[in-house]
Amino acid sequence: MTFLPNRIEAVPSAKPASDDVLRLCRDERDAFLVSVQLSGLTYQEIGARIGVSKQGVHKWREQGVPHRRTRAFCNATGTLLVIQFRELQKALRVAQNRVREADRIGYIASMQGAAA
Numbered sequence: 001m002t003f004l005p006n007r008i009e010a011v012p013s014a015k016p017a018s019d020d021v022l023r024l025c026r027d028e029r030d031a032f033l034v035s036v037q038l039s040g041l042t043y044q045e046i047g048a049r050i051g052v053s054k055q056g057v058h059k060w061r062e063q064g065v066p067h068r069r070t071r072a073f074c075n076a077t078g079t080l081l082v083i084q085f086r087e088l089q090k091a092l093r094v095a096q097n098r099v100r101e102a103d104r105i106g107y108i109a110s111m112q113g114a115a116a
Helices: 019-024 028-039 043-050 054-063 067-077 081-095 101-115
Strands: none
Touching: 019 028, 019 081, 028 043, 028 054, 028 067, 028 081, 043 054, 043 067, 067 081, 081 101
């Protein structure tokens, strides 16, 4: 079963979570669990919307949603909470001058694209 684009299935786009909900999430696991709770769906139903097994979604609960599957997870659950949480954590690292090496390298590489 494949998940068709929103315009075909008439599935509403994922919505941002409120600031209060975002602030209450201690870690990405909280953001994942709240997203699932808000969706009202089972792991099997979420997996079917994304094209992964129930066990795959369960694995994400413990290990985090893979970055390449994040948008699909958010669309399946109807909330952007996981993306918002990751962006908040990145902003906090920058504010505290604790930029990860991957973020620094990504920024440097993006400069090449801007110069071209």
